[in-house]
Amino acid sequence: MSAKRPVVIDLKFSRVAMDEALKDAFPDREVIDLARPDHAGRDLGSAAYALLWKPDPALFKRATALEVLFSGGAGVDHILALPDLPDRPIVRFVDRSLTDRMSEWVVMNCLYHLRQMAAYQKQQREKIWHEIPLQPEARDVTVGVMGLGVLGEDAARKLKVMGFNVIGWSRRKKTLEGMETFDEDHMDDFLARTDILVGLLPLTSETRGLYDSSLFARLRQGGPLGKPVFLNAGRGGSQVEADVIIALQKGVLGAASLDVFEKEPLAADSPLWAMENVVITPHAAAASDVSALIRHVEAQIHRFEAGEPLEHVVDRWAGY
């Protein structure tokens, strides 16, 4: 068998972005793009690599000789739950562009709530000129970042540059320069200090439903923003949406920015759409740049075929 075995692609992405990026992808090997009608029925038996985002659950019945699986995004929960998942390395997508874009979203939303933009935009709609008296600055506000992987670490660093007081939490203790960090044994301490909670956790059995009423109740009340704020750009499965809604209605939370939801698209009848102080984006905080994704996969395949170790391999036991 030749060293240049095919790559099979099953990415549930917008076609516009994909067509352009796939045009020149993997020039030295066959590309089977299951989204193309003329490729859909092809034999996948010789494919060595699979690039996947929410793939067809029956994929692994057809592609039985895969060597490496690549996730089309930072998360891998969409792969780990699949039936017949082969015992092969899964490589997550780590990319400067993805990281930068996630931090753009996080910093923008933290500043949006800090600067009370929901209230100012309401005033604008009503043509009211009024300076809101309560105006804490970033250094008065503690942002607690949950999840200190590549994304969380970059967001935390940029939040610090913007002046926020930043603390971090991860399941296993991480040491980050110039930042106080907490681990799973000290979550209460972390939450009690947090004015703005930024969720950047992967979806695992341990994080499913983690952001619930009990957790929101443990965030700092009466801080400089009055009530705590919840941001989630990790995975929707980590939040109990009914609890988010109740916490906002009862004033346990003062505001939220949500990019991810238990079920996407978010249902039209969700009360979240119309809630004041809630910013909703449609899982668009850090869309994968498909060109960057292809370059990343090409580079990892090159390493793999040269006998070098793969990078960003998922720990299946931990789930991320």
Place this chain on the structure above:
Amino acid sequence: MSAKRPVVIDLKFSRVAMDEALKDAFPDREVIDLARPDHAGRDLGSAAYALLWKPDPALFKRATALEVLFSGGAGVDHILALPDLPDRPIVRFVDRSLTDRMSEWVVMNCLYHLRQMAAYQKQQREKIWHEIPLQPEARDVTVGVMGLGVLGEDAARKLKVMGFNVIGWSRRKKTLEGMETFDEDHMDDFLARTDILVGLLPLTSETRGLYDSSLFARLRQGGPLGKPVFLNAGRGGSQVEADVIIALQKGVLGAASLDVFEKEPLAADSPLWAMENVVITPHAAAASDVSALIRHVEAQIHRFEAGEPLEHVVDRWAGY
């Protein structure tokens, strides 16, 4: 005459913030706060220092022995135009808090437009889940900062950390590490490169009406955001508001964030309030922290009375 001569205060600020901050201000000298009814008629003849924000135009007829004038904000245009202005040093307010807050506003608004939040918020109101295809990232976008004083330099540095490509303009050429800068002879080159224009200029005879149709037409068209974006958090007098409105209506500008206006409060019949892609804040980008202002003035008075040179003294000829 005692070394501890009175300070007269005429700050048109919100009373809530001032009362608390003034309680313990200038403990070693008399404080005449003209906003207090019981102080309003006092003799100002012995006052050596005046702390001013949009003061009574007749002030200098009463306070005839002033040694130093302090501005309550970063700008001094509200003082320079006054009749009977004594030929004494004017000290502008430079403060970490003021600088940080201005950068919060600038970075938030640049990210808001980069991430097309006006469009996403419109979708949210209509309960539409749709990922907008055009999603440049910060490094694709050039932010041109006009005005490279303390505020402009800090905003530029933080915009760079967020990934933006940042260039700077000032009347006299300034050299900033890691940033391309332009002076008054190269304004066209600067504008032709700029996707988001950030106005942080003082109001002087040279900057009055500077942001007009002619200037907007010289900004880069067809950049990654489609059309250029205009931010102004300097002084309203620098913008020709009718031209801003026309440029937005005609699509010469794609969006704007305005914190300052030719006449404040902005008139209720201004079309700006209701324009899509326009963010309006009521001159609140960087409200002076009154406590920090008092500390700054106390420190400068201490220097002055100890025979040391004052800091942040305004160049009257330049107007800032």
